[in-house]
Amino acid sequence: MSATIYDLAKEAGVSISTVSKALNDSYSISEKTKKRIREIADSMGYQPNARARSFARKKNGIVIFAANLSRGIGFENPHLFEIVTGLDRYLDERGYSLVLKHVTREDAPVQIKELMNSEEADGIILHAGILSRQLAFVLGKEAYPHLVIGKPDFPNTLSWIDVSHEAAGQIAADYLLDKGYRRIVFLMGDSNDDQISLRRLDGIKIAFEEEELSIETITGICDYEKSREITETILERKRIPEVILCTNNYLALGCIQSIRAKNLSIPKDIALMTFDNYPFSMLAQPTLTAIEVDMYEMGNQAARFIVQRIKKPNLQTQSFCTTPILIEREST
Amino acid sequence: MSATIYDLAKEAGVSISTVSKALNDSYSISEKTKKRIREIADSMGYQPNARARSFARKKNGIVIFAANLSRGIGFENPHLFEIVTGLDRYLDERGYSLVLKHVTREDAPVQIKELMNSEEADGIILHAGILSRQLAFVLGKEAYPHLVIGKPDFPNTLSWIDVSHEAAGQIAADYLLDKGYRRIVFLMGDSNDDQISLRRLDGIKIAFEEEELSIETITGICDYEKSREITETILERKRIPEVILCTNNYLALGCIQSIRAKNLSIPKDIALMTFDNYPFSMLAQPTLTAIEVDMYEMGNQAARFIVQRIKKPNLQTQSFCTTPILIEREST
DNA sequence: TTGTATGCGTTATCAG
């Protein structure tokens, strides 16, 4: 059992309130007393009891990260954990703890409401994947510190932070146009599900329209296999495009396979570029030019916001964060 | 502000202790009263205050996962997060919360000791990466519920859980020998750092010795590039091996590149097998036969242990957990 | 079966 302030008080010959104030660096305690009490605390290996402290302070220094943490997610979406790492590091440094909570989209409204009412945490960060209008309503009603990671796809009054996929798209397009490429095909997933790609496409279009050009977009390409197939048909055209731009590494891999099968060379016969640097654009043959996003940094930013909100619950943050970076490699 | 048991008591016309007992399903409260109070609680949207509850119960239902969470870890080591996911899901279901804590090996002894003394959590799970003799000493002194994920590489009295890398090695070797392969090369990292591979090698050797065969091991192959280089030299031998067995996907990729460069065919001219199914053994060309480990399941197991320990702090668990699975694909 | 009273370890208020 660890020492309490009662033990310290007895040892120091003062009252517990003096001890408490001394340890919390209150202005009303003399430096001399503070120093003495701190020394005693050290020598007795005193650690304030976190539970009692939380109770008395009405704060526990906990921030929840709520997301759908399904089996395999670590492999499927390491970005998520890069965010978590960024969150955790910032919070740790400031004495906060990050709690992970698995929440599904369906259960979120009820569960999140319970979390807020029980005051289990001082604030909550939510992954946009579990967001619904209903949840937005729950969050909007209370003045509970929150932040959504990912831009909600409906009107709301929530605080959120996101990667600027539009900027990423624009950077990619600008780069390709600068290199002199004109006939470009963009491969992405279902136009209903793949919101991220749509936003990238918005950015791409902006860049193209500036040059009075347009981009060919093929949707419904949601995996490696589909990408191989579509690339095959693309390569059978009389006039093949100059570049294929893929919305992720897996699609790019499909392209590589098909291009190689045709004995074409990248980037001589056709260039290739991808969004995301993960998981193997640096390992592919040839290595792929890619647009990378710093998710760790975004986690950091998010943590910064939530801590701010915990301290000043009334200010609303509706923000936008981005650092897409272009990594030029062999494939363009 | 959420309702308290005082509000419920007033509403129900009973005392707060009756409310408390009713909500905690105490045997000494009549079913009728329980039901009535629960209904009132529901209707008033009562949620017990987590901080007050933790304080009174001297438990807060928090389990800490302490590991070195450095930037990029989500990509470098998604296994880690698969464990975290497994931990979280089990704990969530039982009303516990998982807290992530970034701890370095150097700071671990002090930090972990503080965590224990402050009673910030009811138990702690540690990644073996931050384990040191000093930390083991700290953990050993107190009867604090703990579990190490990963086998400590020194004698100790800790509780731990790990993948049986030996079994994985043996399964891999048995499979290859069964297929009739004899001349096998095992590629792994530095023999000082790469403890996991050494343990796999132990298992491999057991299988080989049963057949009175031996395996060629090449150490110091710690990345893709090294793997390409060494494979090149291997393929220049007069008599090339029948199989190359790699300790991870990246090394396997290096092999593929070199083999392809020589215009050899997998598995006709030379077979290839790898440990780990991640991140691209299913996508490589050809797809790779692999030994996979279920980290999610291990996380689950670990969580089960720690909950057990929290409830009965005196029992010591020194365990060993494994489900390496063979996934046969095109490369063998 | 229910109620009273006390404690949990700390912070905060107010008096000295």
Place this chain on the structure above:
DNA sequence: CTGATAACGCATACAA
């Protein structure tokens, strides 16, 4: 500058 004491919301031993 320091100390006595209330308060935090809940759980629980003990009394009724």
